[in-house]
Amino acid sequence: MKKLEEKFQEVKQYIEDNPRSDMRDISENCDVSTRQIEQWIREERLSFSDDSPIGIACEVCGATIKTGRYCERCKYDMANRLGSMYGSATSAVGNVDKERARREKARMRFLDK
Ligand SMILES: [Zn+2]
Structure with a gap:
């Protein structure tokens, strides 16, 4: 160590x-x-x-990032989704983003295994 x-x-x-x-x-x-x-x-x-x-790939969308696990966009999306859990969600997520978020969520479940 x-x-x-x-x-x-x-x-x-x-x-x-x-x-x-x-x-x-x-x-x-x-x-x-x-x-x-x-x-x-x-x-x-x-x-x-x-x-x-x-650069390394964002674990969600594969975009090139310099550090961490997710790109700014995915971090933002995730914050929005997490936000709803903590009661501080912004309601600015459109239908397209919602559909995308749903797909990514399914993908992340897959990655969890
Ligand atoms: Zn990303």
Whole structure:
């Protein structure tokens, strides 16, 4: 565990020094798997500047994002759906969005398994 933390610091430092390096570059130079790097990105421990070639796919729609698990749009959609559960939903969701939300919900159930 400690070793992984040291590796994380190494990767983080490498990205700061080489903001335009891509996933493979980081993987090879820091001797860490791209899978591990992606996990750190998902955990929002690593983030990249806008001109970095690195991007991962939004888990809902597949859009390229720089950090986390979902793109801004899906986060917004999810906040709207969650909002209704907590009683603070905005009612600005149109029929098209509702249909899309329903499909995505079905897909997320699938992903949960
Ligand atoms: Zn998305």
